[in-house]
Amino acid sequence: MRVHRTITVPRPLPVVVAYLADFGNAVHWDPGTISCVRTDSGPIRVGAAWRNVSEFNDRVTQLDYRLERMEPERLTFVGRNNQATATDDLTFAQYGGATTVTYRAEIVFHGWLRLVGPFVQRRFEKMANEVQTSLARELTAL
Template identity: 70%
Template sequence: MKVTRTITVDRPLHTVVAYLTDFGNTVHWDPGTISCTRTDRGPISVGSSWRNVSTFNGRTTELDYRLERLEPARLTFVGHNDHATTVDDLLFAKDGDATTITYNAEITFKGLLRLATPLLHGRFERLADEVQTSLTAELELL
């Protein structure tokens, strides 16, 4: 399942990218995230990792996320557990004094859960709408 949302905030690109580079901040803007804890140390770089506990469709799940791409205008985080793989790919563009974010999220279920994919697509779309609203509000506070 894939969803894409575009968000424009009245904040400088470097500020937005710096904030979103720390995946632990998802606890502030992802309504499904219960906790997101860094599992390594040192400066955030490609390979940095987090343990994310979240709810989706009424179930609590844990995913181990890794920062796979860290570029001035793009971040990619990949999460894994026994039941799913997720990819959060964020592209950034300067828009005057504002920043436009194209947020692509994809979840691929494993095993028997793959059969539920069509049934869960509507819920995934609603979650993406909620993330768009809360992420916009959070970034406007920076």
């Protein structure tokens, strides 16, 4: 399952990237996230890790996320558990004082759960719409 959304906010690119590089902030912009806690210490860099507890399709699930890519204009987080692998890939572009964020999310189910993907795609799309709205609101308020 994949979704793709784009938003533009009136904030400079470095501010937006710094905020989103801390995946713990997902509790503020991802309506499905119940908690997201850093599980390592030190500066946020490739390899930084978080434990994310989310609700999706009326089920609570936990994924261990890792920052896989950190570039000035791109962040990629990969979350894993026994049932699924989730990838959140964010790219950024600055236009004047505004920043465009392109958010791509993918969930790959493992084992027999691969069969449910087509049945929950609509719910995944709805959640992406909610993320788009709340992410724009959060970033604008920075």
